[in-house]
Amino acid sequence: MSGLRYVYAVCRPFGTTLPAQLTGVAGVPPKQLVHHGLVAVVGHVPEEDFAEEPLRAHLEDLDWLTATARAHQNVIDALTVVTSPLPLRLATVFRDDSGVRTMMEQREELFLRTLDRLEGRVEWGVKVYADITESSAAQEARPTDVKAATGRDYLRQRRSRRRAHEEKWEHAEEFARRLHETLSGYAEDTRIHAPQNAALSRASGRNVLNAAYLVPRSESEEFVELVDRHKDDAPGLRVELTGPWAAYSFSGFGEEDS
Amino acid sequence: MTVVERREVALVDLLDRLLAGGVVITGDLTLRIADVDLVRIDLNALISSVNEQVPSPWREL
Numbered sequence: 504m505s506g507l508r509y510v511y512a513v514c515r516p517f518g519t520t521l522p523a524q525l526t527g528v529a530g531v532p533p534k535q536l537v538h539h540g541l542v543a544v545v546g547h548v549p550e551e552d553f554a555e556e557p558l559r560a561h562l563e564d565l566d567w568l569t570a571t572a573r574a575h576q577n578v579i580d581a582l583t584v585v586t587s588p589l590p591l592r593l594a595t596v597f598r599d600d601s602g603v604r605t606m607m608e609q610r611e612e613l614f615l616r617t618l619d620r621l622e623g624r625v626e627w628g629v630k631v632y633a634d635i636t637e638s639s640a641a642q643e644a645r646p647t648d649v650k651a652a653t654g655r656d657y658l659r660q661r662r663s664r665r666r667a668h669e670e671k672w673e674h675a676e677e678f679a680r681r682l683h684e685t686l687s688g689y690a691e692d693t694r695i696h697a698p699q700n701a702a703l704s705r706a707s708g709r710n711v712l713n714a715a716y717l718v719p720r721s722e723s724e725e726f727v728e729l730v731d732r733h734k735d736d737a738p739g740l741r742v743e744l745t746g747p748w749a750a751y752s753f754s755g756f757g758e759e760d761s
Numbered sequence: 762m763t764v765v766e767r768r769e770v771a772l773v774d775l776l777d778r779l780l781a782g783g784v785v786i787t788g789d790l791t792l793r794i795a796d797v798d799l800v801r802i803d804l805n806a807l808i809s810s811v812n813e814q815v816p817s818p819w820r821e822l
Contacts, residue, residue, distance in 0.1 A: 510786075513784070568776075572779050573775070575779060576770065576775055589784060590778075590782070590783045590784070591783050591784045591785075591786065592779070592780075592785045592786070593780060595783075595785075595786055606786060617784075626778075628777075694782075696777045697781075700773075703772070703773045703776075704771065704773040715778075715782075745770065745771075745774050748778060751778035751779070751783050752777075752778060752782040753782075754783055755782065755784070
């Protein structure tokens with residue numbers, strides 16, 4: 504058998520086959536590789552794209568990265584329907600099946616422990632954006648558009664504009680902090696991601712909260728309603744919900760912790 | 762659970778999870794694409810390639 508092995512996730516045996524039409528990275532349908540009480544979901548990928556050197560080069564190509572990330576997610580999504588998978592980091596590639604088996608063997612206990620922790624849980628993403636510019640804050644701080652009569656007036660106006668601007672930011676951060684607190688109360692675990700760069704997200708406004716929440720699948724409806732209830736609490740701020748995701752942000756054991 | 766309205770997942774949300782989340786496995790058996798590299802790709806290569814392809818409207822601000 505030629506080719507390398509791309510591993511998407513490790514799961515407990517889920518007792519069904521994957522949908523026949525499901526394809527993953529490199530357009531290849533994923534297969535299940537069973538080892539003891541674990542299943543690795545694996546795709547054969549060509550060496551010319553996934554060996555170390557070509558992979559490194561590909562990962563700096565946005566189009567390739569996009570296609571690969573979407574294909575990876577496609578498989579994880581399908582798995583999420585039938586089980587609670589433990590997703591692996593993008594582009595985890597082994598030389599052959601026996602490499603995958605050895606990896607599962609070595610980490611068996613840790614995988615089982617983590618799978619237990621994630622069983623029946625999903626991840627929800629919540630982001631808060633604040634669309635605040637100095638001029639929008641200024642307009643509210645200055646009800647009538649009076650021209651500054653004197654230098655002193657001008658300075659006073661500038662000061663009040665700046666203060667209004669700062670207050671808006673403080674308000675946005677306070678809102679994000681309180682929302683995170685509230686949602687954390689309903690989640691089993693939380694992770695704060697780095698704020699998203701606007702050039703990548705193409706979203707308007709500054710990302711003041713980018714968090715992930717681990718929630719039992721059975722309580723997800725309540726969690727979504729909770730986000731919904733709070734999202735209109737703050738004029739000028741935007742709350743976005745994504746999910747349900749496989750528990751990507753909570754699969755973490757880094758190798759150093761293992 | 763009710764099906765929540767599903768829009769296409771934004772690439773940036775996906776990368777938050779695929780490049781910074783998921784189990785990291787390193788060792789002789791894997792090809793050594795360190796997670797550090799992936800994080801750097803996230804920050805530098807992506808943003809610069811986005812900026813090359815699409816002149817950023819935020820630049821002028």
